[in-house]
Amino acid sequence: MVSEVDRLAIPRTVRYCYLTKMARATNPSFLNGVPELLVLRLLEEQEMYGYELVQAIRSRTGEVITAGEGVVYPVLHALEREGAVRSKRRAVSGRSRVYYSLTPAGMRRLEEMSGVWTRVADAVQGMLKGGQDAEAV
Amino acid sequence: MRRLFDELRERLLRAGVVPQHVRRYLAELSDHLADLTAEEEHAGRGRKEAEAVALVRVGRLDELAGAMIERPELQSWSRRAPWTVFGLGPILSLGILYFVACLILWSGWRIFLPGSEKPFVRLDGFAVLYFGVGRLLYYSAPILIGWGFAVVAARQRLRVMWPILSMVLLAWIGCVTRVRTIGPVVPGDVGGVSMGFGFGPSTGETLIYGAVMLSLMAAPYLVWQWHRARLAV
Numbered sequence: 001m002v003s004e005v006d007r008l009a010i011p012r013t014v015r016y017c018y019l020t021k022m023a024r025a026t027n028p029s030f031l032n033g034v035p036e037l038l039v040l041r042l043l044e045e046q047e048m049y050g051y052e053l054v055q056a057i058r059s060r061t062g063e064v065i066t067a068g069e070g071v072v073y074p075v076l077h078a079l080e081r082e083g084a085v086r087s088k089r090r091a092v093s094g095r096s097r098v099y100y101s102l103t104p105a106g107m108r109r110l111e112e113m114s115g116v117w118t119r120v121a122d123a124v125q126g127m128l129k130g131g132q133d134a135e136a137v
Numbered sequence: 138m139r140r141l142f143d144e145l146r147e148r149l150l151r152a153g154v155v156p157q158h159v160r161r162y163l164a165e166l167s168d169h170l171a172d173l174t175a176e177e178e179h180a181g182r183g184r185k186e187a188e189a190v191a192l193v194r195v196g197r198l199d200e201l202a203g204a205m206i207e208r209p210e211l212q213s214w215s216r217r218a219p220w221t222v223f224g225l226g227p228i229l230s231l232g233i234l235y236f237v238a239c240l241i242l243w244s245g246w247r248i249f250l251p252g253s254e255k256p257f258v259r260l261d262g263f264a265v266l267y268f269g270v271g272r273l274l275y276y277s278a279p280i281l282i283g284w285g286f287a288v289v290a291a292r293q294r295l296r297v298m299w300p301i302l303s304m305v306l307l308a309w310i311g312c313v314t315r316v317r318t319i320g321p322v323v324p325g326d327v328g329g330v331s332m333g334f335g336f337g338p339s340t341g342e343t344l345i346y347g348a349v350m351l352s353l354m355a356a357p358y359l360v361w362q363w364h365r366a367r368l369a370v
Contacts, residue, residue, distance in 0.1 A: 049168075050165050050169055051168070051173075068195060068196020068197060068204075069173070069196060070166050070200075070201045070204070071196055071200060071201065073162050073169075073204075073205075074204040074205040077158050077161070077162065077205075077208075078208045078210050081210045081211065082210065095168065095171075097168060098161065098164075098165055
């Protein structure tokens with residue numbers, strides 16, 4: 001069976017790039033925003049420093065999501081630049097730690113990202129189960 | 138570990154990441170490594186082995202650098218728009234400092250020399266200090282600003298051309314700027330202070346003044362560059 005995409009008169013590689021770009025443009029959080037979503041969700045509960053955040057992500061996701069642990073800091077710095085989190089340096093047990101907490105803008109961002117993620121996950125789940133009508137994300 | 142951090146710092150600064158974020162990132166990574174090492178030691182590993190495992194867990198150099206560099210919001214303005222920062226920045230800064238210097242001159246004239254035809258007369262007491270601050274600001278402003286932009290360029294590992302561009306602009310404006318005063322129209326009132334551009338009575342002297350200013354501005358930065366190049370060899 002020839003799909004809609006296969007009928008397009010453009011090379012497969014170009015088609016792939018186009019579709020990937022389209023997916024990113026319409027749904028960036030699905031592809032790029034997972035670390036941000038997890039960090040915001042954890043900071044919603046309480047303020048944390050980087051090491052605590054990484055440990056929480058590891059344990060809450062059953063160690064499914066693992067990456068170089070240091071890469072959580074660029075995510076935090078970027079979220080701070082956007083005003084979604086704020087940082088505060090605090091001395092704990094003789095060591096200075098940078099604690100992060102959620103701002104009202106971060107709360108709104110979390111709600112927005114959670115909504116998109118839930119719809120995307122439901123749509124993918126629906127497809128995997130063989131459903132035909134997925135709600136447009 | 139120190140080598141990893143030194144290399145990471147250089148990579149991030151060269152890629153244009155804001156120095157403040159680089160400093161904090163390295164501090165946080167250092168703390169993270171200490172926590173991981175303690176965790177691994179607690180799990181029964183020896184010190185050396187714990188440090189090695191902690192290094193692997195924190196991530197590879199490429200991964201750590203890439204995660205920071207690929208975020209455009211963490212890029213400094215001097216990297217995003219160097220022409221604006223090093224071209225317009227010095228001119229604006231110099232304009233502000235010159236305005237303050239003129240304000241000091243005008244207010245000093247009003248406070249200490251009411252009714253005087255011009256503010257450039259023999260002074261006594263506190264007036265010497267007041268006018269001295271304005272004069273110091275006027276003459277040192279281009280050099281101070283030039284040094285400031287050199288520090289920015291050095292911290293962010295920018296190409297030599299950018300701070301030199303700022304310094305040339307500052308030296309040029311600094312040497313051709315002239316302060317003019319206009320005596321009071323009504324006797325007992327205070328005159329006005331304005332600024333203009335020109336070579337004055339001697340073009341040669343003006344240009345020598347500009348060259349001296351440029352040398353004073355550039356010397357510390359060029360010595361620093363030379364020292365860095367020597368260390369790198």
